[in-house]
Amino acid sequence: SVNPDLASERRTASFSVEKLTSRLDGGTEQTRIRRAVVEAIESDPIFSRENQYFQSQNERYEAAVRKAVHLQRKMHEMRWTENGPELKYIYRALSGDVAFLLHRVFMRCISLLGSDKQIAKWIPPASQYQLIGSYAQTELGHGTYLQGLETTAVFDITTQEFILNTPKISAMKWWPGDMGRSATHTVVFAQLYIHGQCYGVHPFILQIRSLQDHSLCPGITAGDIGPKMNFEHVDNGYLMLQNVRVPRENMLNKFCEVQPDGTYIKQGSQKINYFTMTTVRISLISDEVILPLMKACTIAIRYSAVRRQSKLKPGEQEAKILDYQTQQEKLLPQLAAAYAFHFINKYLQELLDRGYREIQTKNFDNLPELHAFSSGFKAMATQYCTSAVEICLRACGGHGYSLLSGLPSLYTKILASCIYEGENTILLLQTARFLIKCFSAASAGQPIPPSVIYLSAVKAGKCPAKNKLDFLNPDIYTEAYQHAAVRLVRSTAAKLQDLIQSGVKKHEAWNQCTVQLAQAAKAHCHYITVKNFVETVEKLDTEAGIQKIMKHLCDLFALHGIFSNAGVFLHDGYISGAQMDMVTASYLDLLAVIRKDAVPLVDAFDFTDKSLNSALGSYDGQVYQRLYEWAQKSPTNTQTNPAYERYLKPLLHNTLSKL
Amino acid sequence: SVNPDLASERRTASFSVEKLTSRLDGGTEQTRIRRAVVEAIESDPIFSRENQYFQSQNERYEAAVRKAVHLQRKMHEMRWTENGPELKYIYRALSGDVAFLLHRVFMRCISLLGSDKQIAKWIPPASQYQLIGSYAQTELGHGTYLQGLETTAVFDITTQEFILNTPKISAMKWWPGDMGRSATHTVVFAQLYIHGQCYGVHPFILQIRSLQDHSLCPGITAGDIGPKMNFEHVDNGYLMLQNVRVPRENMLNKFCEVQPDGTYIKQGSQKINYFTMTTVRISLISDEVILPLMKACTIAIRYSAVRRQSKLKPGEQEAKILDYQTQQEKLLPQLAAAYAFHFINKYLQELLDRGYREIQTKNFDNLPELHAFSSGFKAMATQYCTSAVEICLRACGGHGYSLLSGLPSLYTKILASCIYEGENTILLLQTARFLIKCFSAASAGQPIPPSVIYLSAVKAGKCPAKNKLDFLNPDIYTEAYQHAAVRLVRSTAAKLQDLIQSGVKKHEAWNQCTVQLAQAAKAHCHYITVKNFVETVEKLDTEAGIQKIMKHLCDLFALHGIFSNAGVFLHDGYISGAQMDMVTASYLDLLAVIRKDAVPLVDAFDFTDKSLNSALGSYDGQVYQRLYEWAQKSPTNTQTNPAYERYLKPLLHNTLSKL
Numbered sequence A, B: 001s002v003n004p005d006l007a008s009e010r011r012t013a014s015f016s017v018e019k020l021t022s023r024l025d026g027g028t029e030q031t032r033i034r035r036a037v038v039e040a041i042e043s044d045p046i047f048s049r050e051n052q053y054f055q056s057q058n059e060r061y062e063a064a065v066r067k068a069v070h071l072q073r074k075m076h077e078m079r080w081t082e083n084g085p086e087l088k089y090i091y092r093a094l095s096g097d098v099a100f101l102l103h104r105v106f107m108r109c110i111s112l113l114g115s116d117k118q119i120a121k122w123i124p125p126a127s128q129y130q131l132i133g134s135y136a137q138t139e140l141g142h143g144t145y146l147q148g149l150e151t152t153a154v155f156d157i158t159t160q161e162f163i164l165n166t167p168k169i170s171a172m173k174w175w176p177g178d179m180g181r182s183a184t185h186t187v188v189f190a191q192l193y194i195h196g197q198c199y200g201v202h203p204f205i206l207q208i209r210s211l212q213d214h215s216l217c218p219g220i221t222a223g224d225i226g227p228k229m230n231f232e233h234v235d236n237g238y239l240m241l242q243n244v245r246v247p248r249e250n251m252l253n254k255f256c257e258v259q260p261d262g263t264y265i266k267q268g269s270q271k272i273n274y275f276t277m278t279t280v281r282i283s284l285i286s287d288e289v290i291l292p293l294m295k296a297c298t299i300a301i302r303y304s305a306v307r308r309q310s311k312l313k314p315g316e317q318e319a320k321i322l323d324y325q326t327q328q329e330k331l332l333p334q335l336a337a338a339y340a341f342h343f344i345n346k347y348l349q350e351l352l353d354r355g356y357r358e359i360q361t362k363n364f365d366n367l368p369e370l371h372a373f374s375s376g377f378k379a380m381a382t383q384y385c386t387s388a389v390e391i392c393l394r395a396c397g398g399h400g401y402s403l404l405s406g407l408p409s410l411y412t413k414i415l416a417s418c419i420y421e422g423e424n425t426i427l428l429l430q431t432a433r434f435l436i437k438c439f440s441a442a443s444a445g446q447p448i449p450p451s452v453i454y455l456s457a458v459k460a461g462k463c464p465a466k467n468k469l470d471f472l473n474p475d476i477y478t479e480a481y482q483h484a485a486v487r488l489v490r491s492t493a494a495k496l497q498d499l500i501q502s503g504v505k506k507h508e509a510w511n512q513c514t515v516q517l518a519q520a521a522k523a524h525c526h527y528i529t530v531k532n533f534v535e536t537v538e539k540l541d542t543e544a545g546i547q548k549i550m551k552h553l554c555d556l557f558a559l560h561g562i563f564s565n566a567g568v569f570l571h572d573g574y575i576s577g578a579q580m581d582m583v584t585a586s587y588l589d590l591l592a593v594i595r596k597d598a599v600p601l602v603d604a605f606d607f608t609d610k611s612l613n614s615a616l617g618s619y620d621g622q623v624y625q626r627l628y629e630w631a632q633k634s635p636t637n638t639q640t641n642p643a644y645e646r647y648l649k650p651l652l653h654n655t656l657s658k659l
Helices: A004-011 A017-025 A028-042 A057-078 A087-094 A101-113 A116-127 A271-306 A325-360 A367-395 A397-401 A407-416 A424-443 A450-455 A468-472 A474-501 A506-538 A544-564 A566-570 A577-595 A598-603 A623-632 A644-652 B004-011 B017-025 B028-042 B057-078 B087-094 B101-113 B116-127 B271-306 B325-360 B367-395 B397-401 B407-416 B424-443 B450-455 B468-472 B474-501 B506-538 B544-564 B566-570 B577-595 B598-603 B623-632 B644-652
Strands: A152-156 A161-165 A185-194 A197-207 A220-224 A237-241 A244-247 A256-258 A264-266 B152-156 B161-165 B185-194 B197-207 B220-224 B237-241 B244-247 B256-258 B264-266
Touching: A004 A271, A004 A598, A017 A028, A017 A544, A017 A598, A028 A057, A028 A087, A057 A087, A057 B644, A087 A271, A101 A116, A101 A185, A101 A197, A101 A271, A161 A185, A161 A197, A185 A237, A197 A244, A220 B623, A271 A325, A271 A367, A271 A397, A271 A407, A271 A598, A325 A367, A325 A506, A325 A544, A325 A577, A325 A598, A325 B424, A325 B506, A367 A397, A367 A407, A367 A424, A367 A450, A367 A506, A397 A407, A407 B407, A424 A450, A424 A474, A424 A506, A424 B325, A450 A474, A450 A506, A468 A474, A468 A544, A468 A577, A474 A506, A474 A544, A474 A566, A506 A544, A506 B325, A506 B577, A544 A566, A544 A577, A566 A577, A566 B566, A577 A598, A577 B506, A623 B220, A644 B057, B004 B271, B004 B598, B017 B028, B017 B544, B017 B598, B028 B057, B028 B087, B057 B087, B087 B271, B101 B116, B101 B185, B101 B197, B101 B271, B161 B185, B161 B197, B185 B237, B197 B244, B271 B325, B271 B367, B271 B397, B271 B407, B271 B598, B325 B367, B325 B506, B325 B544, B325 B577, B325 B598, B367 B397, B367 B407, B367 B424, B367 B450, B367 B506, B397 B407, B424 B450, B424 B474, B424 B506, B450 B474, B450 B506, B468 B474, B468 B544, B468 B577, B474 B506, B474 B544, B474 B566, B506 B544, B544 B566, B544 B577, B566 B577, B577 B598
Parallel strands: A152 A185, B152 B185
Antiparallel strands: A152 A161, A161 A244, A185 A197, A220 A237, A256 A264, B152 B161, B161 B244, B185 B197, B220 B237, B256 B264
């Protein structure tokens, strides 16, 4: 039965939860397909995540391989195909808890960078799992800066082979998924040398383990990199190479080739591949960043409607913690952010789809803009949502700290998204470089891409808001965000120019501006996210109830950003102190308004109890009962106390040598 | 051998590391004692933390009990006493990784709240570990709000016993340490009922497990609450009571007694006990908050001096990441914060010592001030330092995410400090209540305590700084902090007053101001921390080198706070936009200055490699070698691949039913 404290929250929803769910899915048909996939996966005990919080790294890995192998059968059984509409829901339903994800990257890499002949040779057996692939790029001493990789591939003209080596410990491949214990093959990135000359980093296909007995191949040292904050199910691995030889045909050669005589030839444009990498980066955001935040909000908000602590009014029963302003101020902005990022991510996906179509007609004009936008957005979204999940965790007090709440694993997993697929600071600086370039171009009267055209339309002015209600006008706050972004880009560009003109070398001047450049890039992304939220709300005019609550969330997202980054808006007086008080008043008012719909707003995310895997977040709100039941299954309760016979009993029975 | 990249950092130190270490310890003698304790503990293999990152919850618990039992022997062997100068270093040397900490709380509780007779009965056997105690206060449904506890103790006049019960699931005791698997006894807090009347929460001594075979006593259900984000070594437990009877003598009765006929009597003043609880709260900060931050800074800064990535200048070798402004801006403010909190914590300890002496002369005048200060400080320090550790972790990229870096466990452990010993938001609101009260008193011309006297000296004015160097003047920035704190307290007091005068009920008005009240409390604590740092630096005038670098850190701490909370200072124009640009310039300049001493500044914390337990943070900077060596000891490498025979082999050998 549903906890009455949660049931009462649902009775007063101001909108149709089911309709909002469809909106989020992109239509009722999508909702139907998603639910069918989730149902098929969750009803199959092999995919169960029960007891996951009690498992060791070895157990998690074994389960992930079991699931990956079973998934092949399941897809066949369900007639799900790699290109079908179900695919994106499968990973969601598994909560990413499955092996062989790098095997897919291995295949994609060969498909993109390999010749037709290489594709014909490797893709069919890989698809059939006659081999398991990985993708070995990152090294112990080298991450983001690809040119710094130290693994070498020397062309031996006499045998027509490449000789691969790990010249020093920092050159060891480190982190590749599926490589520690599963992979039989991998694509290795190494510096290509021909006749003593270096041609830069190239990809080579390499077998690392026997297909017969899985033993390591000659010259190969490989293993697992050990425990991490999360991703226990993935066997991130290390790889050391000692004079490992691969035939000339194993260098992926769609775009460059080493001929038998050692001649190096470049061919074709790689631009489309950079684009594909961008797409991959963005597609991760939805599964690895936005969904986890939606889950964290669901857990924390449902729990806050059930948890009662202290009294709000003397003489009454203890109050739901969701009724405290401080709790609302912790959670509701994160809920608004989950919606904001969902919408901007959808928009970005559409932009990328359009970009892909353009590129196929050889139109590369929008690539730099797309790249800059996706870099900054990846950094901003991962950083924002990671903090948001942490806030949700902390807002649940002690019970949030229990693994059984589900929040710790959401946090430790989303945290990794700030690091992988491009370190966030570096990505922000890429966006900043684009913004500075566009700003200079605009100043020189040259044309600039549409998303940054606002940089050229510099208006001085002040915010025209006269009372707190004016700050619920999207034009007012969108303009404020725009103004702040322009100011930060402009002032940083000016500082950069000043430094260079005063004689500081260009690279040094750049370094001295990077803290502010990163700020400017964030402000740009924040502005675009707010603007897109406003535009999304405008388009919801066929559904009054949904539009109204989404408008509130949009306002909250925008005003929360102004409230918590007040300095950015106050700096040049665009918003005055008195106006900032109006922002604060409207912001706090909104909390009380949205609080009423908080539970329906997380219900609309439509997570099953199994996918939340949380003792605090289940639909029925029976949190204490569930915590108690789950705790009893812990190995700390089901196994004999390991300390009793050895230490406690002698201590208590006084048989230890006494002091 | 020391990595040359780290060795070179040490050659250019601007001050004597050894002298700074002594300063931090409080004298050379303290340093000597600390090192002797650390040496004794670390040279004893039973206390080893090697392989800790590979252990399960059961293994961690067993090790913690083993260490706790061994510690008794060790203390005897080393002639360390419970009151000796070594005690505070023992826990530090063990990194808290030891059992029976709640046993100490059990004993302290009896000593404080028990009668002489009760003390004589329970303390000797507890000291001899003839029983193991715990402390059962928190319930599944009740944390901070003590009055809400639901466990009942009904006095049965016929048998002269209390009958203890857990009336519903939310009343189950939940979280007490040492209770899940170790404790034989506990102090239970329950609502006392006599003749049907409730007398509020009282403590009762209760046996829960047999001293003979450790089986649960009749009426007792108890166990472990399962996995948590950290504290795997602690058996946090649950406890359910069903008609458990304890004799009348088991209610701790120093301050109140139930007489045989059921008469309830109160006696004496409990004020001194509240004070003791405050002391406990603050003493935790040093071990559980400041030391972990110092460790995180040591690891991240040493690693950043060794890690090279990308090029800063074209044509040169890859740069140390510590040379990037963005990396400096991540780490150096956290380093400054570690010093700031170390100094304010010392100051607070002194304040508490003085308070204790006053109380013993029955002078309770300073209690409210001490309580308010320690509440807010606990909240501010735990929140600030938790974020700081997280920043250190993220700043180390992928390797920081590996458990072997030591950073994940520092983070997951310090995070708990935001929750235990008083939830931070509630603590901040306690401080705020005190500030509002003092502000009103001051407005009415009444005397207020010295630490808040500044609230009455309201000066309008503007910041007088004229150039960026002015912001290196402590008077300038301390005044700015003071001004901001006064403004926030004053404006929130005004809002509260306005709401009440407009007819909003008092408790509702309070709730509507809590977001701003918490802000005001934080601003107050931030001000006090900056002011104390300034005063500490002034007192260092006998050591020019140390004073100089501490002055830089103090400036950095202060300016970082203004830079990152710019809105608070810009709001009423006390600092103008142009002045904020000066703050930013001085702040960024300081990063480059302090960067030169960054490694010596963390070396001064004087952590041994064993206590850091980090592959990234060791003194010799051989990070890659150590990561590789440690990873090989992981059970994912030392144990047979659990997935190969069952899943991978059939898959690769094509014996699975093919698709």
